[in-house]
Amino acid sequence: MSGDGESGTGRAVRRQARGERRIAQILDAAAGVLAELGYEAATTNKIAAAAGISPGSLYQFFPNKEAIAEALADRFTAQMGGAHRTAFTAGDLAAEPLADLIDRIVDPLLAFNIANPGFKALFARADMPSGLTAASRPIQDALLGRVEGILAARAPGLTADDRTRGARVLIQVFKALVPLVTEADPGDERDTMVAELKRVLSAYMTALEAQGRT
Amino acid sequence: MSGDGESGTGRAVRRQARGERRIAQILDAAAGVLAELGYEAATTNKIAAAAGISPGSLYQFFPNKEAIAEALADRFTAQMGGAHRTAFTAGDLAAEPLADLIDRIVDPLLAFNIANPGFKALFARADMPSGLTAASRPIQDALLGRVEGILAARAPGLTADDRTRGARVLIQVFKALVPLVTEADPGDERDTMVAELKRVLSAYMTALEAQGRT
Amino acid sequence: MSGDGESGTGRAVRRQARGERRIAQILDAAAGVLAELGYEAATTNKIAAAAGISPGSLYQFFPNKEAIAEALADRFTAQMGGAHRTAFTAGDLAAEPLADLIDRIVDPLLAFNIANPGFKALFARADMPSGLTAASRPIQDALLGRVEGILAARAPGLTADDRTRGARVLIQVFKALVPLVTEADPGDERDTMVAELKRVLSAYMTALEAQGRT
Amino acid sequence: MSGDGESGTGRAVRRQARGERRIAQILDAAAGVLAELGYEAATTNKIAAAAGISPGSLYQFFPNKEAIAEALADRFTAQMGGAHRTAFTAGDLAAEPLADLIDRIVDPLLAFNIANPGFKALFARADMPSGLTAASRPIQDALLGRVEGILAARAPGLTADDRTRGARVLIQVFKALVPLVTEADPGDERDTMVAELKRVLSAYMTALEAQGRT
DNA sequence: CATGAATGAGGGTTCATTCAT
DNA sequence: GATGAATGAACCCTCATTCAT
Incomplete structure (x- = not known):
């Protein structure tokens, strides 16, 4: 308006960025x-303190604690998107x-x-009777879809139900074994555990492929 | 004592029973x-209400909330003992x-x-940065030992470390897939999921046996 | 009534004794x-346990906790009667x-x-805004009366008010110094403290006697 | 910082003041x-209500109830400092x-x-088997030291032990008689009680001085 | 009368959320 | 927007007291 030497849009952009x-x-x-x-x-309060801001x-920025969890889940989903694409x-x-x-x-x-x-820590809650189901849905669904895609490609004989079930099993197994990997000391111990994780997935995938061979 | 129409022991027994x-x-x-x-x-308070008693x-009967969790864990352990023995x-x-x-x-x-x-719900906490580790230890250890025993019998070529790792993986996989089974509607859906769970275990076990063949 | 081989009175006495x-x-x-x-x-509960009975x-025997305190105060009063009489x-x-x-x-x-x-521990409460005043009254009054009697004998010139005030001061001083005596290790340390307690009382009594000399 | 119409320090000061x-x-x-x-x-809850704030x-401001007591004790100590200095x-x-x-x-x-x-009410706890000893220590010690100083000046012949014991007795007597003073109706009755309190202290002090004359 | 489990109001304390500044 | 004190419901737990046995 008056003597504003700055476009409102520019300010809005900067505000948004901040x-x-x-x-x-x-x-x-x-x-x-x-x-x-x-x-x-x-x-x-602890989150605010860790962020260096006041409660x-x-x-x-967030209407309640759950919303923070959801936003974090969303961000994980997005970041995971990169990993997914690579993967x-x-x-x-x-x-x-x-x-x-x-x-x-x-x-x-x-x-x-x-x-x-x-x-x-965040997605552990997805299995629990408390919730966060809403927040974790997107990431779960995205992952599920991709794994189903893989199964569709490699085990074309499977029904859609078989694919979904297989994909859920693969994901669940992966998630269950991640803690074993992260808890292992970096180095040989962790590498061995990674190999074992892959062995489980490989063995089960092989079985699915055999079943789904056209 | 004297003219007591009822033996003190009998009363004590009944009280204990109650x-x-x-x-x-x-x-x-x-x-x-x-x-x-x-x-x-x-x-x-909710637990008390559900039990139909006052806070x-x-x-x-229990000094604090954690003790209830531990007692429940112990009871599960004991009951599980039956399943284990059968198993x-x-x-x-x-x-x-x-x-x-x-x-x-x-x-x-x-x-x-x-x-x-x-x-x-109780043993999910064992994976979390809160606790109950103490209460769940026994049951976890017992299970681990039994599975290690199976591996020792069926894959004798494995080192002790391999056996432990394999057992942990098997258990983790089992635990991860249990929710998929329990959430499935009883009937065909659940049966299929059970079959899938067994397929994962079977595939991985087969791989371990191959590795551990003397 | 019927074939009771025992007089009701006798039983009542025994019950009362018990x-x-x-x-x-x-x-x-x-x-x-x-x-x-x-x-x-x-x-x-702790009192009951210490007494070897149930809550x-x-x-x-007592309608509430306060009543126990009062009865205990009364008993102290009575027992104190012996000490008083001697004293x-x-x-x-x-x-x-x-x-x-x-x-x-x-x-x-x-x-x-x-x-x-x-x-x-019991009579410390008498100074406090909680209560027990009722329970400690009798013993306090008895003691007060006796000390007033002494003052009447030894400082006859004092007014009744002076006597009462002097007696209250003496009692208060005595009570305040008792903890110093009980906390002192038995032996020389305690004896010295007892001597000091007596010195305070003696010095003050002397002043009262001087004032109250006929 | 920059265009802040109010210095951050100023605000901090005001906040601290509040x-x-x-x-x-x-x-x-x-x-x-x-x-x-x-x-x-x-x-x-009662304290909060009396302060006109929520629990x-x-x-x-205080981590627990005991901390309130301690802070109050500290404040009394500090305020007492003034009285002590004057005294x-x-x-x-x-x-x-x-x-x-x-x-x-x-x-x-x-x-x-x-x-x-x-x-x-606060320092009465110091004599009891509960606590607050920590909080009341400083004030007690300060007072004790000052009274010992007086005895050192006026009864130089006393041993250090005698001085400490004498000082403790004086303090204890003073504390014991304070309630008699505060309970007395302001006016003649209270003045008389104050005079009596001083008479006790004076009489005992005189005895100490006599003993400790070089 | 004895027992001891049952009661439930209330204690100290926490924490997600709000609001005056 | 930022701040951080304020809020108050709810949490875990205690304890004087009651009551079925």
Whole structure:
């Protein structure tokens, strides 16, 4: 309006940018606190403190604690998207040797889990009677779809139900074994556990492929 | 004493019996509330209400909330003992067909999990940065030992470390797939999921046996 | 009535006797717990346990916790009566040397306090805004009267008000110094403290006598 | 920072000021409730209500109930510091007439006790088997030291032990007689009681001086 | 009368959320 | 927007008292 030497849009953009930086800041803090303390013990005050802001400021960006969890889940989903793309995009899904395929998928996923300790703490709740189901849905669904795609390519004889079930089993098994990997000391111990994780997936995939051979 | 128409022992017995009935009542209630709400949301008042007693009465039998969880874990352990015995005792571990072995072990364990919905909610905490590790240790260790025993019999070439790792993987996989089974509608859907669970275990076991062939 | 081979009175007497033994038992326990834990921390359950009876039985003899305190106070009063009689009865109050008088009074009173650790814990409350005033009244009054009697004999010129005030001061001083005596290690340390206590009383009494000389 | 129409320091100062006002408010309330009900019956909710705040707000300033008591004790200590300075600083301790000395010390101390009814209720706990010893230590020690100093000046022949014992006796006597003063109706009755209190101290001090004459 | 489990109000404390500044 | 004190319902637990046996 008056003597504003600055376009309102420009300011809005900058404000938005600042807001997103704040949000990222909060989610980083939330991930850290979650990883360390688990969901229930991760109080909003602790998250705010870890983010270097006041409790009140938290509620400028999130309506409640659950919303923080959901946003964090969403961000994990998005970040995971990168890992997924790397993991699921390339190559000829059908022809590639199984071991290569599993390497290509499992390695970035594991790397992501190791790099983001809050991830597990957050999605552990998905199995629980408390909730967060809503927040974790998208990421779960995306992953499920991709794995189903792989099964469709490599075991074309499976029914849609078989594919879904197989994909859920593969995902569940992967998730269950991730803690064993992350808890293992980096080095030989962890590598061996990774190999074992891949062995389980490989063995089960082989069985599915045999069943779904056209 | 003297003209007491009733032996003191008899009364003591009945009192003890009543006490144990109350404890069972409380643990039943706790299991139910736990299954429905998870550990943190399972308040002592809710457990008391579910048990049909007052909050104060709870503390006549348990010194605090954690003790209830531990007692429940112990009871699960004990009950599980039955399932374990059925599961692990019989047969010639080494010679028996793998499918039979898996049936014999998995079926009672699944039955137990289905019959005790609180079980999962309670032991989910063992993976979390909160606790109950103490309470769940025994049951975890017992299970681990038995599975290691199976591997020792069927894959004698494995090192002790390999056996432990393999056993942990098998257990983790089993635990991860139990929810998929319990969530499945009883009937064909569940049966199919059970078959799939067994297929994972079977495939991985086969791989271990191949590796551990003398 | 019917074939009762025993007179109702006889039985009543025996019952009463048993009741009083129970009451004594409870008061003993209460004194002990009180001495150890103080009034607030002395729960009725702990008193019952210390008395070797059930919580419910307590309430057969006392309507509530306060009543126990009052009964204990009464009993202390009565027992104190013995000490008082020894202390205050003998001799020619007016002519006796002051030091002798003080010895005669203070020594049994101190002995009583040392022998009854619950006594202090109980009457400490008399100064507090909580209560027990009712229970401690009698003993306080009895003591006050006796000390007033002494002052009347030895400082006849004092007004009644002066006597009362002087007596209250003497009592208060005595009570305040008792803890210093009981806390002192038995032996020289305690003896010295007793001497000091007597010195305070003696010095003040001398001043009163000087004022009250006819 | 930059375009802040108000210096951050200024705001911080004001915030701090508000915080300290709140703390003072809470301690005032605590002193009142304590004076009226005693320590155990002084619930945090009552203190909060008396301070006109919510229970939760109390815990923004104090981690628990005991901390409130300690802070109150500290504040009493500090305030008492003023009374002490007035009381103990001036004059030639050794040469001054005893009556003047006692006036100079006792009067401000009594004034303080009369003005702060919670004081007694709080420090009464020091004698009890519960605690607060930690909080009341400093004030007790400071007082003890000053009285010992007086004895050193006026009764130089006393051993260090004698001085300590004498000082403890004087303090204990003073504390014991304070309630008699505060309970007395302001006016003649209270004045007379004050005179009596001073008479006790004076008489005992005279005895000490006689013993400790070089 | 004895027993001891049962009661439930209330205690100290926490924490997601709000609001005045 | 930011701040952080304020809120108050709810949590876990205690204890004086009651009541069925």
